[in-house]
Amino acid sequence: MDRGLFLSKVPYSPPSWATHLDPIPCDIYSLGQVPTPIHKWNLPGLPKNTELWIKRDDLTGMQLSGNKVRKLEFLMADAVAKGADCVITIGGIQSNHCRATAVAAKYLNLDCFLILRTSKVLVDKDPGLTGNLLVERLIGANVELVSKEEYAKIGSVALGNLLKERLISKGRRPYVIPVGGSNSLGTWGYIEAIREIEQQSQQMGLCFDDIVVACGSGGSIAGLSLGSWLSTLKAKVHAFSVCDDPNYFYDYTQGLIDGLQSGLSSRDVIDIQDAKGLGYAMNTTEELQFIKEIAEATGVILDPVYSGKAAYVLLKDMKQNPAKWEGKKILFIHTGGLLGMYDKVEQLQSLMGKWQKLVVEESFPRIDGIGKMF
Known part of the structure; x- marks a missing residue:
């Protein structure tokens, strides 16, 4: 092909x-x-x-990077074919799928809305810039946090539909991608x-x-x-x-x-x-x-x-x-x-080692260029 x-x-x-x-x-x-x-x-x-x-x-x-891209090649083609102007997906706070979806959406000039699952004590706080979150927030993804307890009670499908209806009411054309693109x-x-x-x-x-x-x-x-x-x-x-x-x-x-x-x-x-x-x-x-x-x-x-x-x-x-x-x-x-x-x-x-300060004697001569000593 x-x-x-x-x-x-x-x-x-x-x-x-x-x-x-x-x-x-x-x-x-x-x-x-x-x-x-x-x-x-x-x-x-x-x-x-x-x-x-x-x-x-x-x-x-x-x-x-990762296996999620292979799924998104088909899902994004479907989203564009159906006239979407934004995509919605859902996952854990460090979801590889959510990061890949956000990047793919931006490549194709679509907005991305992410529902990210986190702990109850962190759901009202800035999620930070660690790992996948850094990429998602750098490219302007819209991040919506939900607690693990709310996620378990309501489920990913209902949460995705909730955000979808909210966006439709604002005149948007969202396309919902399931957890993991699965x-x-x-x-x-x-x-x-x-x-x-x-x-x-x-x-x-x-x-x-x-x-x-x-x-x-x-x-x-x-x-x-x-x-x-x-x-x-x-x-x-x-x-x-x-x-x-x-x-x-x-x-x-x-x-x-x-x-x-x-x-x-x-x-x-x-x-x-x-x-x-x-x-x-x-x-x-x-x-x-x-x-x-x-x-x-x-x-x-x-x-x-x-x-x-x-x-x-x-x-x-x-x-x-x-x-x-x-x-x-x-x-x-x-x-x-x-x-x-x-x-x-x-x-x-605690698992890392193999480092130490390089010992350099005060009298050690400086060398600049190839073999040129000062």
Whole structure:
């Protein structure tokens, strides 16, 4: 499929193995820097003869980085086609999806309204400029705060509709994007990613047995599992849920793939394990230590909310159940989220070392230029 120039909208042509799905998107906006690279990832402690590879969807673009961009390529095309002048979406206070949506909207000359979930004690205070919030506020997104308690009581759909009706009453034309961009239209983002992986695998002479990804809203795993099942890949998709429990995601994913008339069962095409630990966006010292060790060992920085937790539990599972993974080629999808690390600075501080003052003797001569001494 010809994606056209960056920020251009082109007619969408699905992979040949997905033409029976319904509905098929009409258009796609070229927002991400794709294809993202795949490379060997030599994590320590892998089972015997196990190869781990990583797909760097954290490199889809600096401001738009991560898996959310793939969904937004379809969602933004739909918003523009329907004559929207602004978009609404919702997520946690450090939501990668909300940041990516705000950037994509600004690229396309749309206003963005974000409903961000925070604690009851902070809901009436300035949310600050940490991580994703800095990007969102720099580009002029409209931030509306809601407490976690209000969010749990009312729900994301009702909150989105509440803001939508308010904007309509002011003469605006809003387009609501669900949490994480996860609906059947957004699912096409990772169906398209499977076509990309399929082509890269053929070029690299690789045949992956398993695909591993973090799961936070369901859209990515729906697209990956559906695409892998239908394409030539046939790799088993393993999702590590960082919020809610596996049964919730099996049901949610089922709704997304049913929305495309696939006729498949989520429990047949995906394996979901619990990786939420202390809770969504909450980390133990052990998890953060793991992220630091992986960064030092491989140069790949995982985020603390999604990929970091997924990789942490994956390695634990490999140690506890080595026979399950031995001899396999595994592709890990890095879904981005680096800006989330800034929210963990205080927790990370005690884990950092390797610094000291450079000792310079008073008599040490100054040298300017190449070999010129004063």
